[in-house]
Each structure stands twice: as C-alpha cells, then as structure tokens.
C-alpha cells in the first residue's frame with residue numbers, strides 16, 4: 555500500500571473532487587463527458603482523473619453500449635473503497651448493517667432494544683453492533699465513510715434530532731448526530747422511517763421518476779415526497795405528514811395525537827384493530843389485520859376497503875397539490891393489496907383533474923422489510939458523495955493508503 559500512496563499527490567487527488575462527484579452521481583461516465591461538464595481542459599481532466607484511478611477510487615473499463623458500436627471506455631465509482639453503516643430503530647427491535655456504496659448489504663444483525671431507557675443505552679447498542687459487524691467482515695473503522703440512522707419518529711433533519719410527540723419519549727432534542735459521530739468517526743445522518751422508505755423505493759425501483767409520492771400504511775400512516783428527483787422535507791422536516799389531517803364526519807374517532815377525526819384514527823392499523831376488537835376479533839396491529847384479510851374474514855376486508863377510501867380521500871388532495879406521476883403504497887397494510895389500493899384509485903380518479911390523473915400510476919411498494927435501512931444507507935452515501943463533502947472522502951482515503 556505504501557508504494558501506491560507515494561505515487562498519489564493528495565492535493566491533485568483532492569482537486570479532482572468535482573470529477574469524482576460527477577462520476578459517483580452518474581452524470582459523467584466518460585472522459586469526454588467530464589470535459590464537457592466541468593469546462594476543464596483535456597490535460598487537466600486527464601491529470602486529475604489519473605490520480606483518482608491510481609488511488610483506486612475510480613475504475614475505467616471498456617464496455618459496449620446497448621446501442622452497439624465500438625467498445626467505449628466507461629468511468630465508474632469503485633464502490634469497494636469504503637463502506638457505510640446503517641441502523642433501523644424499531645419500537646422494540648434494532649437492525650444494523652454494513653453496506654457497500656451501492657448500497658448492498660455486506661453484513662447485518664438484529665437485537666432487542668428498549669426505547670424507554672432514553673438515547674444513550676440504545677445508541678451504545680448501535681455502536682457495539684456496528685463494531686461487531688465490521689469485525690465480522692474484516693473491515694477497519696477507517697473504511698466507514700458515513701452512518702445513516704432510521705427512526706420511527708418525526709425528525710428535524712437539519713438538527714439531527716427527534717422532535718415532537720412520538721413513541722421515542724425522552725429523545726427530544728438529544729444531539730444524536732454528535733453522540734454517534736464522535737464515537738464512530740464518520741458523518742451521521744438521521745431521518746424518519748417514512749422519508750427513508752420513500753428514498754429507497756424511489757432509487758431502487760423508480761430511478762427515472764422525478765415526482766413520486768410514497769404512502770406508508772401500517773400501524774401508523776405517513777407519506778414521503780420526491781419532488782424534482784429529490785426528497786422534499788419542507789421547512790422543518792414535517793412535509794408529508796398526512797396521518798394527522800382531520801376529515802369531517804359525524805362522531806369523529808379520537809386519534810393517538812389527541813385530535814378528532816384524523817386519517818390515522820380512521821385508516822391506520824391500530825384504528826382498524828380497535829374496530830375489529832369491538833366486533834370480538836383478536837386484532838392488535840396492522841399485521842393482525844392483514845392476516846385476517848388473508849383468511850377472507852368479511853369484516854376485516856370491509857375495514858381495509860373503507861381504509862382505502864379514507865386514504866384515497868386525502869391522497870386526492872395531495873395529488874392536486876403535488877401532481878405526482880407515481881404513487882407507491884407501502885407499509886404492512888399494503889399486504890392487503892387491491893382491497894386497500896382500489897379505494898385509493900377510485901377516490902383519486904373521482905376527485906382529481908384529468909390532467910393530474912391521465913398518466914398517474916398507483917402501485918404497491920416493491921421493497922421488502924429492508925426499505926428503511928437501505929434508505930438510511932442511501933442517504934448517508936448521498937451525503938458523503940455530494941460535491942461539498944467528497945473532497946474530505948478523497949483526502950481521508952488517500953491518507954489511509956499511506957498507513
């Protein structure tokens with residue numbers, strides 16, 4: 555390793571940061587595209603690119619494009635030079651993983667946690683699990699480029715803190731980013747589960763779709779928004795919180811938030827379970843509801859159909875505001891498939907303008923249970939590979955070669 559690093563000029567490699575960012579984001583795949591996008595001379599691009607290739611950050615290989623013709627030399631990020639850590643904090647289960655920069659999972663673990671003990675014990679468990687996973691796959695802590703954390707609570711993304719009432723009582727205003735960052739030696743991003751599921755579903759299955767709405771219908775209800783290809787958070791990170799929009803009716807049901815008539819109190823897993831228990835069935839959460847639907851229990855099917863119509867009512871309003879081209883419905887209740895989706899389709903097509911629905915697709919999510927954790931990894935990767943941060947990645951990596 556020593557010989558290799560001696561040949562790499564750190565300053566030259568660092569000056570190649572804009573090139574690496576273009577390659578990492580897929581916006582430049584050849585030398586010609588780098589010259590075009592940066593406006594730099596061929597000589598300068600060649601010099602800087604050679605430093606990136608020598609450092610092992612970029613690969614260049616001859617490939618034939620689908621259109622045919624002569625093989626072209628294509629540039630791509632060498633995704634093996636670093637790893638990312640991601641954790642999905644659930645109500646009682648913690649999932650942790652080490653991923654590549656794609657991201658794909660290299661190793662993972664799960665363990666029990668108790669959120670009621672406050673942040674430090676849970677965060678310490680996360681650190682311990684990460685360290686065990688890195689040891690398991692033989693990667694040193696220096697290889698970690700970033701860390702992503704998925705939380706089941708509203709998150710002020712800019713501050714990296716939990717905010718407002720949630721199941722994470724006692725976490726409000728705890729500086730999660732600094733606590734983890736100082737122990738793991740890498741930048742940390744913290745985001746709520748719905749936004750991360752949105753990010754993951756959009757990147758993995760709808761990469762060409764610039765306007766996408768993701769609805770999570772599970773024990774709770776929320777949504778995430780991709781606008782112009784980017785996650786839209788609003789001013790404080792509260793955008794997309796459709797679960798607590800209140801709908802008018804006689805005898806509106808009481809919501810967990812204390813208000814009357816919220817979408818959640820009518821259509822979330824906990825609300826459907828409440829209604830079915832009143833009818834004498836054993837149901838406590840979204841999973842129980844889906845199990846009863848799969849057993850063809852008429853009352854459960856009826857509940858889910860009605861929930862679909864409630865979701866459809868609020869979704870139609872969102873369609874009028876955002877004009878998405880794809881609406882993805884995920885979360886545990888999406889397991890009831892068309893029983894839930896039919897109501898959404900019907901209300902959206904009844905209430906929205908034809909221009910907004912002409913090419914609109916409403917589909918079930920394709921992700922499995924890994925959407926939250928892969929979204930956390932993706933967000934960490936996006937953060938470290940953005941143009942302002944990538945120079946640090948290069949400098950750190952080239953220095954590590956010298957050790």
Ligand SMILES: [Zn+2]
Nearest residue numbers: 798809811816
């Ligand atoms: Zn509510």
